[in-house]
Amino acid sequence: MSINRTPRLLVVDDDLGVIAAYRLVLEKSTERRTVQDMFGLNALEKELFGAAAAEEQPWRITFLDQGIDAVNAVKWAIEDGDPFTAIFLDVRMPPGMDGFEVAEQVRKMDPNVHMVIVTGFSDFMYEDFLEIAGPADRLTYMPKPVWPDQLRSVARSLINKDTSLSLH
Amino acid sequence: MRISSKINAALFGAFACGTLATYVVLESTIKPQFDQIERSAAQLNHKRVTDAFEAFTDKLKTATHDYAFWDETYSFMQGEKTEEYIASNLTPEFKTVENLGVNALIFLGADNKLRWGVAYDLETQEPLDNMVEEIAHFSRSHAYIGGSADQAKRGIIGTSKGLFLVAIAPALKSDGTGDPMGKVISAKLLDVEAAKQLTGVDFSLEEFPQPVNHASLPENIELKTLDERIQTTSVLRSIVARPLVYLKVNSPRDVSRAGSTAIQSAMLMMITVGLAAIGILWAFLERTVVSRVAALKEHFATAGNSGKITATPGTNGTDEIGDLARSFNSMAGQVNQLRDALADSSYMSGLSEWAAGTLHNVRNGLSPVTATTWQVQQLFEGPWLKNIETAAKEHADAATTPDRREKLNTFLVGSAARFVEAAKKTTDLTAKINDASQAILDIVAEFESYAHRKTILEPVDLLLMFKTVAASTIDVQMKDTELILPHASAIITGNEVILRQVISNIFVNAVEAIEGQQHRGRIEVSIATSGQNSALTRIAISDNGEGLESDRLDAIFQRGVSTRNRATGGLGLHWCANAVKVMGGSIRAESDGPGLGVTIILELPKYEANLKEAA
Numbered sequence: 001m002s003i004n005r006t007p008r009l010l011v012v013d014d015d016l017g018v019i020a021a022y023r024l025v026l027e028k029s030t031e032r033r034t035v036q037d038m039f040g041l042n043a044l045e046k047e048l049f050g051a052a053a054a055e056e057q058p059w060r061i062t063f064l065d066q067g068i069d070a071v072n073a074v075k076w077a078i079e080d081g082d083p084f085t086a087i088f089l090d091v092r093m094p095p096g097m098d099g100f101e102v103a104e105q106v107r108k109m110d111p112n113v114h115m116v117i118v119t120g121f122s123d124f125m126y127e128d129f130l131e132i133a134g135p136a137d138r139l140t141y142m143p144k145p146v147w148p149d150q151l152r153s154v155a156r157s158l159i160n161k162d163t164s165l166s167l168h
Numbered sequence: 169m170r171i172s173s174k175i176n177a178a179l180f181g182a183f184a185c186g187t188l189a190t191y192v193v194l195e196s197t198i199k200p201q202f203d204q205i206e207r208s209a210a211q212l213n214h215k216r217v218t219d220a221f222e223a224f225t226d227k228l229k230t231a232t233h234d235y236a237f238w239d240e241t242y243s244f245m246q247g248e249k250t251e252e253y254i255a256s257n258l259t260p261e262f263k264t265v266e267n268l269g270v271n272a273l274i275f276l277g278a279d280n281k282l283r284w285g286v287a288y289d290l291e292t293q294e295p296l297d298n299m300v301e302e303i304a305h306f307s308r309s310h311a312y313i314g315g316s317a318d319q320a321k322r323g324i325i326g327t328s329k330g331l332f333l334v335a336i337a338p339a340l341k342s343d344g345t346g347d348p349m350g351k352v353i354s355a356k357l358l359d360v361e362a363a364k365q366l367t368g369v370d371f372s373l374e375e376f377p378q379p380v381n382h383a384s385l386p387e388n389i390e391l392k393t394l395d396e397r398i399q400t401t402s403v404l405r406s407i408v409a410r411p412l413v414y415l416k417v418n419s420p421r422d423v424s425r426a427g428s429t430a431i432q433s434a435m436l437m438m439i440t441v442g443l444a445a446i447g448i449l450w451a452f453l454e455r456t457v458v459s460r461v462a463a464l465k466e467h468f469a470t471a472g473n474s475g476k477i478t479a480t481p482g483t484n485g486t487d488e489i490g491d492l493a494r495s496f497n498s499m500a501g502q503v504n505q506l507r508d509a510l511a512d513s514s515y516m517s518g519l520s521e522w523a524a525g526t527l528h529n530v531r532n533g534l535s536p537v538t539a540t541t542w543q544v545q546q547l548f549e550g551p552w553l554k555n556i557e558t559a560a561k562e563h564a565d566a567a568t569t570p571d572r573r574e575k576l577n578t579f580l581v582g583s584a585a586r587f588v589e590a591a592k593k594t595t596d597l598t599a600k601i602n603d604a605s606q607a608i609l610d611i612v613a614e615f616e617s618y619a620h621r622k623t624i625l626e627p628v629d630l631l632l633m634f635k636t637v638a639a640s641t642i643d644v645q646m647k648d649t650e651l652i653l654p655h656a657s658a659i660i661t662g663n664e665v666i667l668r669q670v671i672s673n674i675f676v677n678a679v680e681a682i683e684g685q686q687h688r689g690r691i692e693v694s695i696a697t698s699g700q701n702s703a704l705t706r707i708a709i710s711d712n713g714e715g716l717e718s719d720r721l722d723a724i725f726q727r728g729v730s731t732r733n734r735a736t737g738g739l740g741l742h743w744c745a746n747a748v749k750v751m752g753g754s755i756r757a758e759s760d761g762p763g764l765g766v767t768i769i770l771e772l773p774k775y776e777a778n779l780k781e782a783a
Contacts, residue, residue, distance in 0.1 A: 015532045017607065021539030041552075041582045048572075048579055049555045092528065120531025145534030148542030 007159040008082065009061040012070040012102065013090035013118070018146065019063050022088070025148040026061050026155060059085075059159060067097030071105045078110055086114035086158040088142075088151075091124060100124055103133035113138070114158040120144035172458045179446050187439060194431045202427025207391055210398040210419035213369045214389050217417055218402070220363045221333065225322035228335035228354045231268040233320070235275075236337035236352035237344055244284075245277055245339040245349035254284060261286040262293055271332070272355040274300055275339070280308045283350065302327050303355050307336060310408055314338050314351040323407025324358065331358040331373065334407060371417040373404065385411055397421055460489045464496070477503050508636050511665045512672070529611045536604035544597045547590045556583045623750050627775040628664045630695055630707065631657030637668055641675040649682055649689035658695045659775035660705045662751040667772075670744045670755075674709050674768045677741070681713025681766060689713070698771050704753070705774050710767040716759040724757060748772070 011022045062084075064070050070087070077083045087106065091099035103115055115138065117129055126141045133139055140154060235241050235257075244253040258264050258273075265273050265288050274285035287299035306325055307313065313321045314336035322335040332355045338348035360373060376385075390401040397418045404415045460482055467480040479497040483490055556579075562568050563576045631653060638651050675691065682689035690712045698704035716724070725745040741755075748755045753772035759765065 015535075017604065018532050018535045021535040024536075024539040024543050041579065041586060044575065044579050044582070045552060045555055048575060049551065049558065120528040144528075144531035145538050148539050 005082065007059045007085040008077065009059050009155060009159075010070065010073060010084045010087040011061065011063045012065070012067065012087065012093070012099070014065045014093040015090070016065065018090070018144070019065060021146055021148075022063065022151075025146065025151050026059075059155070065093070067093050067099065067102040070102050071097070071109075074106050074109055074113070083110055084113050086116060086155065088116045088118050091117060091119040100129065100132070103129055107133040111138075114140070114161070116140045116142055116154060116158070118142045118144060118146065171461060172454065175453055175458065176450070179449060183442050183446055187435065187442065190438060191431075191435055194434065199424070199427055199431060202424045203393075206398060206419070206421055206423040207393075209423060210391060210400050210417070211389060213367075213419045214371075214400040214402060214415070214417040216367045217363060217369055217371050217415060220367045221324065221358070221404075223366075224356065224358075224363070225324075225333045225335060228270060228333055228356055229320070229322045229337070231270060232322075232335035232337045232352050232354040235273070235354075236320070237340050237342055239342045241275070241339050241352065242341050242346060242349055245275060247277075250283075258284060258286075262288050266290060268354065270354045270356045271296065272299055272303055272353070274304055274307075274353040274355070275350060276304055276307055276353065277350040278348065280304075280311070280350075285353075287355070296329060299327065299329055299355075302329075303332070303334065303353055307351055307353055313407065314348075314353070316348055317344055321407055324404065324412060325355075325406050326412050329357065331404075331412060332356060333358055336407075369417055369419070371415060374414040374416055376411065376414065380411070382411065393421075395421075456485075456487070457489065460485075460493075464489070464493060468496075471500075477507075505636065505639065508668065512668055515665045515669065526611065526615045530608055533604065533608040533611055537601055537608070540597050540600045540604060544594050544601075547593055547597075552583065552586070556580065556587075559583070623663050623666065625661050625663060625751065627659045628662045628667055629657055629659055630705070633664060633668060634671065634693055637671045637675060641672050641679065649679060649691060652690065652692040654693060654695045656695070658705050660772040661775045662753070662772055666747050666751065670747055670770070671709075673741065673744050677768075678709065678711035678713060678766070681711055681715075683713075685713060687712065697774075701771070703774055704771045707770040707772065708767050709770075710765060712765040715762045715764040716757065716766055717762060718759070721757045721759060725755065 009026065011019065011026070013019055013022070062073060064073060070089070074084060074087070089099045089102060093099065099117060099119070103117070106113060106115065115129075115133055117124075117126070117140070119141075120143070126139075129141070130136060130139055140158075142150070142154065240249070240253055240257070243249055265271060265286060271290060272285070272287035274287075275283040276285075277283045282300070282304055285300040285304065287296040287303070288294065289296055303325070306327075312319060316338055317340060320335075320337035322333070325332050325334050334353060334355045336351055336353045339350045339352055340346050340348060358373075360371075364370065385403045386401065388402070392399045392401065397420055400417045400419065402415050403411045404413050406412050463482050464480060467478075467482070471477045477500040479500055480493050483493040483497060559576045559579050563573055563580060568576065634653055638653070678691050679689070682691075692708075692710045694708045694710075696706050696708075698706040725741050745755050748770060751772060753770060755768065755770050758767045758769060
């Protein structure tokens with residue numbers, strides 16, 4: 001098993017506004033990089049005041065808005081030998097397959113992938129998902145709205161957990 | 169096909185079959201008996217005629233034998249005392265035959281010569297020409313007849329004057345001994361009318377059609393059934409068995425006619441009685457079955473068309489239809505209860521779904537806000553703001569080397585430009601936050617428009633509704649709580665489903681207020697016209713629970729305030745107050761203080777014929 005691959009994240013949500021929020025939080029921020037590295041100030045700042053903040057481990061990310069697309073994406077990723085590390089999954093995605101069905105099918109295909117159920121609705125309890133998409137250490141429940149720090153923290157921890165597992 | 173039509177068809181079908189079967193049985197069994205009796209009677213009539221002829225000849229025989237078996241006649245026939253015999257016994261001639269009741273009396277000697285003979289028409293008293301000789305000739309031609317005592321005969325012979333009854337006997341001594349000395353013959357014209365009178369039978373004697381075919385003549389009595397009569401025919405034969413004429417006897421068909429009449433009368437009676445029985449049975453079925461089933465059908469159809477399943481009044485009677493009506497009423501009660509429960513559940517579920525859906529949209533809408541805000545935060549994240557502050561301090565410090573000051577200067581100028589750029593980005597991102605916030609406001613506006621949607625108002629029977637709600641709240645939750653409902657109801661204008669939720673909420677609060685009290689619980693409902701506005705109905709729901717302080721009477725209807733911590737949840741009095749307001753009513757609470765119970769007072773518009781939709 002390759003241990004040097006860049007982790008892959010999959011975000012599934014039918015609300016394009018939420019997808020946009022995911023993009024702002026999880027994609028590398030061009031605005032921040034542009035502003036903070038204007039005129040090459042980062043190098044001068046480093047010279048004047050010491051080391052800047054360490055760069056985060058990079059990840060690749062895919063955004064989808066329908067459950068069936070997510071199932072297919074997971075399937076093709078496994079077939080390509082480049083499976084997703086974690087999936088952020090909405091629950092209500094009318095008119096197609098809902099998050100519960102997606103989680104069930106994904107878990108059947110990939111027992112290792114981390115799934116984060118991100119929902120603003122309490123149709124299903126965590127226990128319901130645990131039954132069909134467990135185990136508990138690979139299933140996280142996050143209520144909406146998306147809190148960026150928490151989201152990035154969860155993404156980081158899952159990537160690190162997966163990497164650390166792969167190293168063993 | 170209606171049930172009454174089926175019953176009619178069945179009754180008339182059964183009756184028609186029964187009538188037809190009876191008719192066939194009567195015609196095939198009874199009628200032939202009548203016909204047989206009639207044929208027997210016809211044959212009896214025929215025999216009666218022939219018996220009458222026998223009786224006539226029997227009289228002739230007696231008269232003939234009186235003369236034939238007599239010593240004086242015996243001597244006379246031998247030629248002795250002729251004059252004397254004639255004078256004393258045969259004179260005057262007409263009187264002799266008239267006294268004997270015959271037309272002719274003839275004495276033939278042993279040598280077949282006429283000793284004496286006369287023939288008269290008894291009515292005209294005129295002699296019958298040639299009749300004596302004709303009869304004598306017949307006797308001579310058939311010498312054996314009357315040739316001896318055992319050959320004495322009687323019968324009929326045909327003559328030129330018609331049929332004659334004759335008796336021929338040998339002339340013997342009075343004791344019947346001696347050689348026959350000739351024959352004594354008496355004859356009488358066959359009187360058909362007299363025979364008819366004697367027998368009471370209508371008959372006729374008819375000549376054979378010429379030429380006579382003896383082979384075709386019937387041996388026995390022939391019976392022919394005609395429409396009005398039965399005709400029996402036989403051949404009347406002479407004393408020497410020679411066919412003479414047909415004897416045709418007509419017998420009326422009275423018996424078969426009486427039989428047919430009897431059968432027809434019986435059938436008529438049966439039809440009359442049967443129709444009457446059908447009428448009575450139909451009336452009975454109409455009253456006990458058809459009309460009641462029709463009423464039930466009408467009731468079911470009304471329930472089916474209107475969707476309102478009310479109890480049928482047709483529960484009288486202990487039969488199956490009564491049982492059916494009672495079962496329907498029981499089922500209707502259960503269905504109504506279930507429908508109410510379903511409506512309540514659907515309403516609650518709808519509210520829950522609506523609220524949850526709105527929350528979902530709000531939560532989704534918040535995600536861009538939090539993300540964009542985070543993005544703004546990220547612009548100023550890191551050590552660079554603190555480094556600007558440090559650089560400014562160092563730049564102002566005289567101890568800073570020129571070279572470092574120059575670099576600090578460059579850094580500060582660059583940072584100023586970077587800060588300006590960050591401020592611009594922040595402005596852009598703030599606009600995005602505003603847009604995302606506006607989206608949330610749109611969701612909330614939609615929520616509000618839904619909350620203020622029009623509520624369909626309808627007439628609501630208060631007492632009926634209280635009973636329904638009580639069955640599912642007080643009865644279930646606290647069976648030892650006494651519920652006192654008013655005797656009279658009132659119809660108000662409202663939404664029954666919403667109002668049931670309001671009343672249910674008030675009842676549940678009352679039950680919980682009663683729990684833990686020492687005395688027995690009591691909830692009393694009263695309905696009256698409002699004292700302040702006659703267009704409103706005042707509903708007071710009082711409990712003897714723990715009561716409320718006066719300063720909390722208004723607060724319990726405010727958002728977020730609960731009378732207690734209910735595990736069961738519920739819509740709460742705040743929601744109730746809004747719902748009642750939507751229906752054009754009001755709600756308030758009264759209490760004399762802790763321990764003295766609470767009275768919730770609802771005022772709702774009385775029902776008016778023209779319903780309106782509440783805004």
